[in-house]
Amino acid sequence: MISFEIKKIYKSKLFLILILLSILVSAYNLYITKVTNISIRNEKSLNGSLFLGLNHKSEIIKNLNDDDKNKIVKEYSEYTINFEYPWDDSKINDEKYANDMTRAYYKNFLFNDFLLKKYNISLNLEQKKIWDWEMFESNYMINTNTPVSTQLMSNISSNPIRTLIYNDNVTFGVSIVVFLTFIFSGIISDEKLSNTINLAKTQPISKFKIILSKWISIIIYGITFIFLTIIFTAIIFNLNGYNWHNGHLEIYRIFSDKNIDYTIAYILLIKIILSSIIMITFFAGLIILLSTIFKNKYLPAILISFGLIISTIITNKFDLLRNVYNPFYLLNFKNILNGFISIDVELNVINSFRVKPIGFNIYLIYLSLSFILVLLSVYLLNRNFLYYSFKCNKKIKSIFNFEYFKIIRDKTFLFMLSGVLAILIILFINVYIKDIKSESVLKSSDLTPLMTYYKISETEQLENEITNFSMMKEDYIKLHGKKAFEEEFNRLEKKLLEREKRIEKYRIESEYYDKKDGKNFYKLRIDQINDILQNDKIIPTVKLKNFLYFPSSYNETLSLYKYLSEKNIEPKVLAWPIFSSEYEEREISNEIEDFDNIFDHSASYIHRKLFKTYPLDLFILAIVSFMVIGGYTFDKENGRQIDLINTQPLNKRKIYLFKLFSTFLIAIILTILMLLFISFLGFITKGIGDLNFPIVQYDRLLNISSISLNSKNYFSFIPIWVYNLKIFILLILQLYMIISISNFISMFTKRRLTLIFTTLITLASGLLINFKLPNYLKIYSPFSYMSARYIANGAIKIKLNSQDANILLMFIVILIFTTVINIMGMILSNKIEQ
Template sequence: MLNFELKKILKSKQPIIIILLALFMAFSSFRSIDMRHFVIVANEKIPYSRESYLNYFVENIEKTDLDEQEQKELKREAISEEFAFLDEAYKESEGLNEERAFILRDAAFKYAEKQLDIIKKYNLKIPTSMQKAIEWNNFEEEIIKKYNTSLYTGPSTVLALNPFRILIESTNSIFGIVPILLIIVLSLAITGKEKSDGSALFSKFSPVKTNKLIFSKLLTSILLALLYSIFAVFFSLIISKMYGYSWLNGQYEIYRIFTEDGSFKYYLAYELLLRIILIFLFMTTFFTSVGIYISSKNGNFVSKIFIISTIVIILTILTKSFDSFRTIFNPIYSLNIKENILGYIIYTNTSSLDGQNYIYSKGQLQYIIYFFISFIFLHLSQKNWWNIKNEEKASFKKVESLFNFEKVKILYNNSFKTLILATLSIFLVIFISLIVKDIKMDKANQHTRLAGNFELMLNNLKYNAELVADLYGDDVSGDVKSKIEKYENLYNEALKAYSYYKEGNGKDYYNIMLTELNYDENENHDSIEGRNAGIATYFESKKLYEYLSENNIKPETISYTIFISAYEKLIPEAFLFKEDNIYSHSALYLPRRLERTYPIDLLIIGIISMVAFGAYTFDKEHGNQIELLYTQPVTRRKYHINKVASSFLVGLLTLAIIFAFIFLFGLISGGLGDYRFPVLEYIKDIDLETIQSNTESYFKLIPIWRYDIKLFVIYVFQIGFLASLVSFVSIFVKEKMKALGLSLGLTALFTYIQSTINSPIKAFSPFTYMRASTLANGSYIINSGLKTNNVYIGLCVLLISSIILFFAGSFLVKKIDVK
């Protein structure tokens, strides 16, 4: 029976969908990693990391038994050793990340030993919590040396990034609710069809027991989840390597388990990953069994999918919004697999500095319980499995035209409703995550995150000023004092910004943001977020802030907003900071927000291709109906015209559904939004070395409503091109997935090849204009060999290419036998 179910799965091409999902999730998760928010699990208490033993005693110098002279000597030695450590750590600034990471690691180990020697020298009393941290650090050091891995705390944090760490930090999204939801939808698509059309009754008269039949359906879902897991890991590791991250023996990296007794328990990276995958399979089993139970009830298949999606969505909202739902008894919360296995540190903002709370490991027993609960749902499913009632009344409408005939083939194809519902479910989960992020940012602190950063810098400067004064006297600390005054002023201005944010006073709010941006520029681009903002980003952000302030547009962020320039897209750290810090989910801004957060343009085109395109394969897959059609008094050319036209129309309908869903959700959750909100559009490519003399000519600002319309129109022309391309390819192949695979594969291949060539001739290729996100804002011209942006030329090229492919297909179907 299992072989029979597997054959049905393979015939439906679901494994290909799963593999494509794995690629999408791996790529989108990699893009969403934020290096500022890695959870560091190296120490029991972060303030007692191996780089900061002496800081505790220097900051609490009055609590020690040292006299005044000894206190001064301790401070002098502390700062001297810190400078020596940093000098040694960064003395070889060139070379591979791998070499630099190991240099930093060895320097940190040596620095920790020297600090402990100084502590012993002054006979300082080590607190119990610090002693435990030292013991753990020493234990961890032995493991690191044994497997020759990097150190991922302190100055090593960024350089120690490796494919395994990136993968594990992304497991909550890669092995989260989105893939599980799609697996359930795919699994129930076949079962729902069998029960709705009554074909499942044939299995009733077979010698196979009902429980074995149901179990085989569950097992096929688990195999799909396993297939997804394998390819998700594979794609994630490959993508990380493609972007230049060193391996660093990351598979042996140590991940500490936070326990209440403080015992030294840990998993190596590969052990943790295997456990995460196993638990993902357990949770897939649980959710699929619930889906099977719901599908065993009478009712329309579409309504069952809505029920499952609604349950998941409601639980997700409740889990994100209320602490009482964050329990192991909530299956949605249990999908935070990594955190539940290891435990984690949460950061709670006080009036200034961050505090830490520990959430201890919850173990893995609850996942075994979920696994066994799955069999209870399977048992309950048996009672209703054969209670089949076809509630869909057969209705036959006369097809009045060939165009309607081709359109009906697509709309009544088994995958149409399933894919539309799966798409809307995925978008809903994405929407929820965006809203929760906005809520968290709005309630994060009594003043802005920017103000918190300024206060942190202020405290650090004051501390350094005291050290410098103790070591060398007050005279040489004047520069530090002037910086302290600047930070005090900026800190007070940032506090004002929060009040303007609450009032909706965009004029004064963005004026303060502009002041802070200019301060960063004067400080050699050393931004508050700790990265080089870039000369292009500075000029573009400045123009945006001026416009927002002049037009008094309502503030949509409480962060230090940085609009990352497209000219920084080749810099790895800028790639990770691609998202704008605009926390609006209004109807007008939501398409832009999605595009800046996820590769949503690729997702939309992929979905439309799956739903609408197939052309001749609809006639070939279910027996060769082509010969029958050709007996009718209609020319082959007319058949081809109607296949392309019907594909285009259904594709346009799918696009309209997606955009309407996005607009409606944005309208409900965030209102219409300000139609004047600016979006930057590049109008020509420039040399960054001459940017200061071209700041007013290489980009312009357009209102958000115009950007949305342009984005929609671009999708329309892309759909037309792909409809012609897939219809042309389908002449030569029998299966829909092969036609789509060849068409989209060739599109991706030629698009990639063109990205490696800088030549003006690219302006005449349709593959130059296949990324809607880059075409809408003009960034496709950057480093491409194209000097100016003209979206109308791009649309004309897509249209002409569509016409050429259309006529080529019309000519071929008359000359060859389509089989």
């Protein structure tokens, strides 16, 4: 019976889809390696920061006498001046270079450890735990010839094992669950509808064997997917010139009560694979149970997909759901097995803390649950309930109406729409809570980001400087005389007094906010930024390895503040200009992009806020496409209605176009509904808002290195209503492209879920191929224009590194692409028997 089920699935060409998806996930692993520095985050590193900014008031040497303080400050300063990592970007991925960097990294540790022992410096308990681990890890790397994998150096030793473990949630979790859910959603309900399940019941086979064989066949396909993905990942990495770098011997810390506790990479990978297989058994049982309960074959896929989306959103925001009762959370295998360092971003303040491992045993519990789901499915096999269908009493007057009602006639359509609206409410609540917190910060004169900055960078640093200068009094007098010392000391004291007065001046920021005095509020912000640039002499371009910060944020923010001040627009900006420009590379992009400086959730601004905080444009594209695409599969699945249509005096090309445009019409209606619903949420909580609030639009592409504080001619402002209108038009055009692709593919597929999955693979393949194209060709690829957010404000120029990338070119490229597809579709519709 099991072999029969596997052969049945194999003949349906699902195995080909499995191979294509595993190649796609492997290619994504390569992509994520190229665009991300995949590091092994074993600890909040003290190396380099233990003595960083060392001075006489440093906490680390507070118990030393003055003489030892002078000696250690001098010794460390001399070392740092002479020490240098052997950076050489031309040798990236060279194993000898990786080993040289590791030895330099280890040398730095040894010197820090030497200072600790020489001056008998005592670390606090937390520091000692971190230091002991870092020393152990450094020694391990030297002894096993494994390269350093910290964030700044991880790209010199990228390897497939590290990527598989880093991306375990996608490689061994989400992609497999989505694949199995979409492909096997109707594994029981399909047979109930076609009555083939009754044929199986007439055979000398028990209900238990029927369910068991289907369950095992799903598991086999899931396991096959895992090993194909591992093999293809290794092959693709090898073809792209990546070395092994002893990746199988790298260590991953277990964040248990025991300080030195770790897992070797290959053992951790084996545990992840075993955990993934167990979760496959659980979700296979869940798919069969839902397919047994619901006669509608789409509901299992819809329920699990929405569960995955909602769980991901809520779990990322609320620690309460990071527990063993959430099966979707358990797909973060490495975090479950080893624990992890969690990064929490709250009002631009980044905090990190350790989360202990749950351990492998929890997966054994879910293995037991999977057997219970199978037994429950056997019990419910003969029962049909929770099946709804929508009966339309409206008279269908045309083939267009007929195609239209095929899509909306099932209650799953309304069920999905309800789920989408629920997700939008959750997203809105998240940004609403952030806005309330931002508002409370601005109402407190001591907690605003700029006030915090001035206290730390101005008064505290200057106080340290004065203390250090006082402790050097005798040496300074010997060299320069008592009068020179008193003059310099008085100068520093005067400077400190001026800075304290300046801080008091900026306390008025909260008063301006309470009075809604935008004119003076933004003038004060401009003064603050100018103080930072001029008085503090902060260098606007700070270059570190793998991280760049450019003055584009200052340019754009200063211009924005001037505009807001002139128009006396209500204060609604929390933080100062960090990571606000599209020109900046974000080392912690996910954390920073999850926060929008402008706390405004009104009807006019809420779309912009959600697009900046979440990839809402991609979500709308995905969910609307999922709800409407079907094409010819609607007719093939429902009693071969296509045969009846073909007997009518209708031109097959017209049928093709009717299917295309009826689907497109519903997509437009759904998009309008979602955007209006978001606006409604903003309206009832904050009103309409300012329709003319300015948004930065990038008009010209500049070379990053040429941007200075005087560069003003590369951007302009557009009102928020224009931005929102652009977003809507772009979404409609992108949906038209996706629907055209799916309508074409539907001629070659029989099942709607297979069509949806095949369309997804096609789009993902296009995006990955697009990644490999040179920049001058990317602008002519329709897959370059799949993010409405970056197109609406002109940032697509920066993303594609081309001045020619713009909305007009996007329109031309997508319209040519869709026209070619639809012409081919109309031609083939006359020749292919459906």
